[in-house]
Amino acid sequence: MNRIAYLNGDFVPLGEARVSVLDRGFLFADGIYEVSAVLDGKLIDNDSHLARLERSVGEISLALPVSLPRLVEIQRELIARNGLADGVVYIQVTRGVADRDFHFPEGATPTLFLFTQAKNIIESPAAKTGVAVKLVPDLRWGRCDIKSVALLAQVLAKQAAHEAGCAEAWMTRDGFVTEGGSSTAFIVTADGTVVTRPNSTAILPGCTRKALLALAAEGSIRLEERAFSVDEAFAASEAFMTSASSFVYPIVTIDGRPVGTGQPGPVATRLRELYIAFARATAV
Template sequence: MARIVFVNGEFLPFEEARLPIMDRGFLFADGIYEVSAVVGRRLIDNEGHLTRLARSLGEIRIANPYSDEEWVGLQTELITRNELDEGIVYTQVTRGAAERDFAFPKEATPTVVMFTQPKSILASPQAESGIAVVTVPDLRWKRRDIKSVALLAQVLAKQAAAEAGVGEAWMVEDGAVTEGSSSTAFIITRDGTIVTRPLSNAILPGITRRSVMRLAQEAQLRVEERLFTLEEAHDAAEAFITSASSFVMPVVAIDGTPIGDGKPGRLTRRLRELYLDMAREG
């Protein structure tokens, strides 16, 4: 079956998709993106992703090209055309094509690109064994709350993780963990408190993060939003990350130091099951 993508109002075979070289997403990383998970051909936590997409667009002053209902229609059509049972839908909006100049063009139509990628999320082998992470300096700009396509710092962090043979990189600033290169970082203290950094311009407001924290509170688990240091992370009983493409993923080692007993912890496994139940129920 041919892979179908969406480009500026058209569903096209992947091989026929084209963008102008003057697109500001290519020239300036002048755009934003979102990733929504798909399980059983259904979009998971998608309302939050569309809300964040609209917010990011507003923060960089790009008009939202579609209503939420229209976005869902496009996502659903892509899922159907690609017969995607499990994986992700990627959406990117840039300011559009114009002659290269730093200032916003007076007239430009936003560029919209969407595609699907199959991925095993529910039965991920890594979720059974857990992943290790390495830490890297946080080199990003000061508006990390905007889901910008300017991802060079994250690319370098991911490469550091790949070269270390681990599953993710945690970024560190002033001794505190900010977040993963494409995930939210959590630790669980020895007294069972789930800890993650509070929302601010320093981190992306994770959609999976929000749902996991809600589920934890509904299960009467202790949740605390505060900065935590790398030293605290090494001493934690458990650790995990959340993201749209991994849901809840146990972290079993940081910089070669085992977390707890070096295996996915009890509370992390419970949180993953709570999220999986939510995803399955739709």
Template sequence: MTRIAYVNGEYLPLEQASVSVMDRGFLFADGIYEVAAVLGGRLVDNAGHLARLERSLSEIGIANPHPVEEWVRIETELVSRNGVTEGLVYLQVTRGVAERDFTFPKDTPTTVVAFTQAKTITDNPLAETGAKVITVPDIRWQRRDIKSVALLAQVLAKQQAAEAGAAEAFMVEDGSITEGSSSTAFIVTKEGTIITRPLSNALLPGITRRAVIALAAEFDLKLEERLFSVEELHDAAEAFYTSASAFVMPVVSVDGKVLGDGRPGPVARRLRELYFTFAEARD
């Protein structure tokens, strides 16, 4: 099957899909993106992702090019055309094409790109073995709550993790964990309390994070939103991270230090099961 992408109103074979070299997304990383999971051919918690897309666009002064209903139509059409039963849908909106200048161009149409990726989520072998994580300095800008396409710091962190044989990097600022390079970070204390950092400009308001917090409350799992240190992470009974592509991923070691018995912990495994039940009932 030929892979199909969406570019500015057209569904095109991937090899024909292109944007201008003068696009501000390419020149300045002047754009926003979103990623939603697909499970059983259905979009997972998609309303939250589209609301976050709207917010991020607003924060950098880009008008949302589509109402929610049109975004959903584009996403579902791409899922159908590409035959995706399990994977991801990626959306990107930039400020558009203009002569290279730092200031915003006037009345420039946005550039809209979307595509799908097939990905194993349900039977991801990493969830069975647990992920290894390293910690790295957080060198990003100060508005991490905006889902910007400017991801160089995250790319470098993820590459550093890969070279260390790890799946993810947890970023550190002033001694505390901010978030993963493409995820939200959680720990579970030896007393069984789940800890994650509270929302602020320092981290992205994760859609999967929000669902996991709600599930913890629904099923009487104690959870606190507060800063936690690298030392607390190293000393935790468990750790895990959440994202649209990983759902809930147990962590079994950090910076080479084994957590617990070196296997996915019971809280992370329970939340992963609960999230799959949630995801199968949502779109």
């Protein structure tokens, strides 16, 4: 716990950061979070993440307590104070402290909390070997496009995956894959087409997903934004997932069944290379 965090205007040792038990994030999960990757001490695709943060707080009528430029300053200060080379910066904003009642409190000051986590994103063994996923029912609420701190359904999904020896859960609804517990789901069809579900209230609009689709289009990789079924996933030549903290991970088994050859495929491998090059070229 030697890391430095930011809480409501102050930089403090993470182990000493304290939030009231009456904070609405604690009582109601009334808050939003965001995660930006850090590579070589620089922020990756941060504008996209902050735009999503701004959209999410707007969807629940929650005002950010600082401006976006100030938020970037705080992120960079945390990276510097923690000597963070590779990893992530976590941001959480809640509606603040008030006596417990369901309606929005008047005059409450939002709680703003940031901290860093070190993570070897580039040299992750999972990126080289590929990962296993487990299929679970999608039990989430109807506004999955909002990056809410209410993550109990994802916690249960990822715990089920963990107990099965898998790195991620793919959530399913009506026979179709929605998304991962903390990632966007992709498959590659037999003809080499990359397929991922289109943005809607059913999934979180992934920032890494957005950048990767643009990179794939520039690289003349065929794309389809449509829902894909569990059966299609089992029959796919490749599968992979994307997130800020993993970039691109090949998926080699789904519910214990090998995907394609059961090894990381060329499309996922190429897209990971393209994203890493994009990240290094655009990091700030």
